[in-house]
Amino acid sequence: MNNQLKQQLSEFLDDQLDAQTALNLLREIQDDKQLALTLNRYAAIGHALKNTPPIFDDGTFLAAVSAQIQQEPSYLLPTQSKQTHEPRRYQVLAAAASVALVVFLGTQTLHQPTTRESVTNVALSDPKHLTTAARPNAKEAELAPLNERIHDYLQAHNNGVYTSSDPGLHQAAKVTAYSK
Amino acid sequence: MIPPFCLIFALFFFTAGLPAIAAPTDSANATQEPPLTGKQILQKTAQSLRHSNFQGTVVFLRNGKLEPMQYIHAFNDGLEQERLLSLNSPLREMVREAGKVSCFYQKSHYQRVEHPPFNRSFLVDLPADIGILETAYAIELAGEENIALVPTYVIHLNPIDKFRYPRTFWVEKRHFLPLQAIVSPLDGTAIESDPLEQMVFTDFSVKDHIPFVDIQPTQPPDPFNQITPLPITAANFAVERLPLGFSKLFFNRRLMHNEARPVDQMVLSDGLAWVSIYMEYKKTGLAHTETAENISIPPVGAIHFYSRTLGDFEFTVMGDVPPKTVKQIAENIQLRNRQ
Numbered sequence: 301m302n303n304q305l306k307q308q309l310s311e312f313l314d315d316q317l318d319a320q321t322a323l324n325l326l327r328e329i330q331d332d333k334q335l336a337l338t339l340n341r342y343a344a345i346g347h348a349l350k351n352t353p354p355i356f357d358d359g360t361f362l363a364a365v366s367a368q369i370q371q372e373p374s375y376l377l378p379t380q381s382k383q384t385h386e387p388r389r390y391q392v393l394a395a396a397a398s399v400a401l402v403v404f405l406g407t408q409t410l411h412q413p414t415t416r417e418s419v420t421n422v423a424l425s426d427p428k429h430l431t432t433a434a435r436p437n438a439k440e441a442e443l444a445p446l447n448e449r450i451h452d453y454l455q456a457h458n459n460g461v462y463t464s465s466d467p468g469l470h471q472a473a474k475v476t477a478y479s480k
Numbered sequence: 481m482i483p484p485f486c487l488i489f490a491l492f493f494f495t496a497g498l499p500a501i502a503a504p505t506d507s508a509n510a511t512q513e514p515p516l517t518g519k520q521i522l523q524k525t526a527q528s529l530r531h532s533n534f535q536g537t538v539v540f541l542r543n544g545k546l547e548p549m550q551y552i553h554a555f556n557d558g559l560e561q562e563r564l565l566s567l568n569s570p571l572r573e574m575v576r577e578a579g580k581v582s583c584f585y586q587k588s589h590y591q592r593v594e595h596p597p598f599n600r601s602f603l604v605d606l607p608a609d610i611g612i613l614e615t616a617y618a619i620e621l622a623g624e625e626n627i628a629l630v631p632t633y634v635i636h637l638n639p640i641d642k643f644r645y646p647r648t649f650w651v652e653k654r655h656f657l658p659l660q661a662i663v664s665p666l667d668g669t670a671i672e673s674d675p676l677e678q679m680v681f682t683d684f685s686v687k688d689h690i691p692f693v694d695i696q697p698t699q700p701p702d703p704f705n706q707i708t709p710l711p712i713t714a715a716n717f718a719v720e721r722l723p724l725g726f727s728k729l730f731f732n733r734r735l736m737h738n739e740a741r742p743v744d745q746m747v748l749s750d751g752l753a754w755v756s757i758y759m760e761y762k763k764t765g766l767a768h769t770e771t772a773e774n775i776s777i778p779p780v781g782a783i784h785f786y787s788r789t790l791g792d793f794e795f796t797v798m799g800d801v802p803p804k805t806v807k808q809i810a811e812n813i814q815l816r817n818r819q
Contacts, residue, residue, distance in 0.1 A: 337683070448737055449737060449796075450777060450785065450796075452736045452737055453758055453785075453796060453798055454780065454783070455594070456594075456734070456736070456756065456758075457754065457756045457783075457798060457799070
């Protein structure tokens with residue numbers, strides 16, 4: 301994939317592409333599965349990394365899009381003939397649906413109760429709480445052993461710690477390595 | 481400039497030419513075969529999760545944070561390998577295969593290897609025999625919905641008491657793979673709008689074959705990650721009056737927190753929810769929070785904690801269950817007299 305296409309995908313997601321170019325890009329996406337996958341990936345990465353309300357932060361509009369998706373899936377069903385060409389392959393590449401989903405999840409993230417966010421802040425999120433050095437004040441010093449312990453408990457309990465982007469959890473993993 | 485929603489809908493129509501989203505013959509078959517029950521669908525899901533080759537982009541929502549990851553599941557010669565690649569920092573790759581979970585951090589080149597007692601999927605935990613869930617959950621086929629335009633069965637697991645959370649699975653109808661799973665709060669309201677935890681695929685594909693990745697250890701085994709399974713009776717504590725459906729599955733003694741004295745861990749489960757009981761010696765010379773009695777630590781997603789001291793030991797009970805469950809379990813722990 302050339303850089304121009306990548307640039308266009310990025311601009312498309314940022315709503316900065318002019319109408320004609322956008323339509324041309326969509327036609328290319330129709331013919332190029334890899335391009336559709338890339339668009340999907342860019343959308344997921346972009347929204348997650350920004351950690352801000354993504355392209356569409358209007359809940360009403362999102363709800364309308366989601367409702368429309370639910371109401372009109374039959375328009376997108378493949379034909380019988382295409383099924384016979386690739387009976388096993390089961391690609392799901394509806395990039396727009398993915399964008400909507402990620403946006404929906406992102407919105408949910410923003411609407412999480414503050415109590416849960418405070419859990420992160422207090423218990424796990426600050427890497428300083430998990431290291432044995434650099435504890436600048438008494439309060440952090442008090443929290444550190446407990447947090448380290450809880451982290452270890454979590455890690456022994458299930459795999460969820462690895463699927464978290466919480467920097468505190470992974471900081472602890474590095475400390476473990478260095479301390480050997 | 482085209483309005484954004486026009487582009488979205490245009491994209492929908494253009495992607496309509498892509499390969500199958502649902503088999504057109506599904507509806508025809510459905511008329512010939514009796515409809516599946518929720519339990520049957522979940523049973524097929526449990527098998528499909530282990531025996532399928534599939535991959536995609538999965539998003540985890542835990543503790544209010546969004547984590548998109550690339551997911552690959554391979555099944556060859558009776559063995560499975562599950563991989564997750566993070567899309568956010570810290571960049572890392574997790575691999576689960578027979579009896580081992582490895583996590584490799586790209587930046588530091590640190591590799592952590594765990595040997596968990598159970599082969600639990602990164603995606604969802606489903607027991608091999610779904611029937612054991614019926615002790616504590618009512619399994620209900622609630623309907624059908626689309627996830628990322630894919631038709632799915634919606635399966636509710638409604639707990640029969642308040643000692644566990646309701647869960648919902650969206651199971652793709654063709655290959656019986658879970659495209660979405662949520663853990664809901666106890667109040668049962670707004671199941672989809674405010675889950676405690678959520679996993680959802682934004683795209684996925686099923687393959688005929690996916691090769692295993694050969695994982696080579698980059699460093700010697702870490703004694704702090706070694707687990708020694710022991711019989712349940714070896715525990716220096718007993719816990720009685722467990723909530724309905726929970727049973728003791730596993731006990732081990734292991735080193736933790738870079739300390740010399742081992743920590744005991746007992747694992748309980750009702751088939752979906754998992755609870756760990758940790759027992760370790762009280763420490764001296766540390767801040768008071770370390771030895772606080774009967775403390776309740778704030779939850780992490782659906783996971784709640786409860787700690788109490790008993791004699792010279794400190795117990796912490798944790799799991800993806802409501803606070804009252806960890807508290808009840810903790811309060812029913814007794815030290816064994818080993819004289």
